[in-house]
Amino acid sequence: MALIDRSDMAEFATIRDEVTALKRERTVEAAAQLFYDRGYEKTTLEAVAETMGVTKPFIYNHFKSKAELLADICTRGVSASLVAMDAALAAEVSPTEKLRMLSRGFLTAVLSNQRYIAILTREEKSLEPADFERLSVLRRDFDRKLVALLQAGVDAGEFHLNDPYVAALSIGGLVSWAYVWYRPDGRLSLEALADEVSSLILAMAGVPAGQ
Amino acid sequence: MALIDRSDMAEFATIRDEVTALKRERTVEAAAQLFYDRGYEKTTLEAVAETMGVTKPFIYNHFKSKAELLADICTRGVSASLVAMDAALAAEVSPTEKLRMLSRGFLTAVLSNQRYIAILTREEKSLEPADFERLSVLRRDFDRKLVALLQAGVDAGEFHLNDPYVAALSIGGLVSWAYVWYRPDGRLSLEALADEVSSLILAMAGVPAGQ
DNA sequence: TAGAAACCATACCGATGAGTATTATGCAAG
DNA sequence: CTTGCATAATACTCATCGGTATGGTTTCTA
Numbered sequence: 001m002a003l004i005d006r007s008d009m010a011e012f013a014t015i016r017d018e019v020t021a022l023k024r025e026r027t028v029e030a031a032a033q034l035f036y037d038r039g040y041e042k043t044t045l046e047a048v049a050e051t052m053g054v055t056k057p058f059i060y061n062h063f064k065s066k067a068e069l070l071a072d073i074c075t076r077g078v079s080a081s082l083v084a085m086d087a088a089l090a091a092e093v094s095p096t097e098k099l100r101m102l103s104r105g106f107l108t109a110v111l112s113n114q115r116y117i118a119i120l121t122r123e124e125k126s127l128e129p130a131d132f133e134r135l136s137v138l139r140r141d142f143d144r145k146l147v148a149l150l151q152a153g154v155d156a157g158e159f160h161l162n163d164p165y166v167a168a169l170s171i172g173g174l175v176s177w178a179y180v181w182y183r184p185d186g187r188l189s190l191e192a193l194a195d196e197v198s199s200l201i202l203a204m205a206g207v208p209a210g211q
Numbered sequence: 212m213a214l215i216d217r218s219d220m221a222e223f224a225t226i227r228d229e230v231t232a233l234k235r236e237r238t239v240e241a242a243a244q245l246f247y248d249r250g251y252e253k254t255t256l257e258a259v260a261e262t263m264g265v266t267k268p269f270i271y272n273h274f275k276s277k278a279e280l281l282a283d284i285c286t287r288g289v290s291a292s293l294v295a296m297d298a299a300l301a302a303e304v305s306p307t308e309k310l311r312m313l314s315r316g317f318l319t320a321v322l323s324n325q326r327y328i329a330i331l332t333r334e335e336k337s338l339e340p341a342d343f344e345r346l347s348v349l350r351r352d353f354d355r356k357l358v359a360l361l362q363a364g365v366d367a368g369e370f371h372l373n374d375p376y377v378a379a380l381s382i383g384g385l386v387s388w389a390y391v392w393y394r395p396d397g398r399l400s401l402e403a404l405a406d407e408v409s410s411l412i413l414a415m416a417g418v419p420a421g422q
Numbered sequence: 423t424a425g426a427a428a429c430c431a432t433a434c435c436g437a438t439g440a441g442t443a444t445t446a447t448g449c450a451a452g
Numbered sequence: 453c454t455t456g457c458a459t460a461a462t463a464c465t466c467a468t469c470g471g472t473a474t475g476g477t478t479t480c481t482a
């Protein structure tokens with residue numbers, strides 16, 4: 001280690017970097033839990049630090065402000081949704097199958113990032129304008145891609161939709177809202193829920209039952 | 212007026228009562244606008260008072276706390292949704308027609324109470340526990356009634372749903388989320404949107420296109 | 423092992439905003 | 453005109469919390 005010149009380190013993940021990343025990660029997790037339970041404005045950084053067994057300056061060594069912590073949290077939910085979208089679009093299958101993949105992947109992304117999605121939805125007004133704008137662009141991007149997918153399905157004769165734009169917003173809402181009611185210890189597993197919801201969405205798109 | 216005994220006044224709306232009600236109403240409107248634009252915690256009562264051309268004690272003469280103002284706002288959205296639900300259920304028509312009425316009425320309720328619904332969704336953590344509980348009961352009531360309607364449609368052979376419970380939550384989310392994207396000056400009128408969304412919901416329930 | 427540098431805790435500041443005590447105003451009745 | 457009551461404004465208190473200056477401690481380098 002001692003032989004490695006400092007100037008090279010930027011390109012490699014050193015132990016130090018990993019430790020720093022771990023601390024950031026733990027801080028985000030602790031903050032997300034409290035922001036989710038109590039709300040952003042009602043959560044003090046003191047409280048976040050306390051649940052981690054550290055103090056406030058620890059947090060300020062890794063985040064420049066409370067708002068940056070929020071931005072980090074909010075970015076996660078949106079990113080996960082976009083990853084699911086891009087994965088579905090990249091598959092070389094019919095629009096119907098893409099929509100099924102998207103529905104399942106999107107719901108899974110929302111539910112496995114439940115806290116982050118909830119915080120984004122509730123607290124977007126507390127984001128710095130630049131972060132808000134950045135995330136808005138990502139969300140519009142998601143909607144745009146979904147409209148295009150629905151339109152492609154209509155053009156292929158697989159979907160029957162009068163207004164793909166409204167349909168896209170409806171699908172987006174149906175899935176996004178799942179953070180409100182989902183309970184990890186509920187009656188249905190995440191897998192089973194994904195099956196249910198994706199068939200509801202296919203039905204909504206006008207795909208005959210049973211594919 | 213002078214002839215009317217004060218003890219009788221409780222049962223009639225006097226001018227005085229109407230004035231009081233008007234002041235409360237204007238306060239709620241002003242607060243809702245600011246809570247919607249900036250968020251509850253980031254809005255000072257000073258700011259609310261300023262937009263009304265009064266000062267803080269004016270508000271405290273009509274509301275015992277900032278949280279009571281919030282509770283008033285939040286109650287409106289839920290109540291409007293429940294009214295739409297009960298109206299649909301009371302109609303003596305088939306489950307399919309009830310679901311169509313509900314979809315249209317629910318969406319209309321959400322969109323014409325857009326601010327109130329948005330504030331309820333974002334700020335529920337700031338409600339007093341008692342108010343939170345009261346509103347939670349109303350929301351569960353709504354969901355319960357929707358599940359029952361869907362089940363009735365399935366039993367009547369009109370709907371084709373594997374899991375009415377998940378379907379109810381999906382419909383609830385699809386419509387509730389509309390507060391996020393709806394713009395009163397958008398491409399479609401509220402009427403046209405209600406048509407679109409209700410046909411999407413009917414399709415989701417497995418009702419053949421064109422009724 | 424000396425020395426330095428990153429790191430984090432203690433203790434603090436300054437601003438902000440909910441709620442209130444007191445004072446002023448205006449309206450109604452006699 | 454005057455007395456009294458309700459209403460709202462001025463001006464204040466007090467607690468909270470985001471952010472920081474400073475000093476001690478650990479860890480890495482040489």
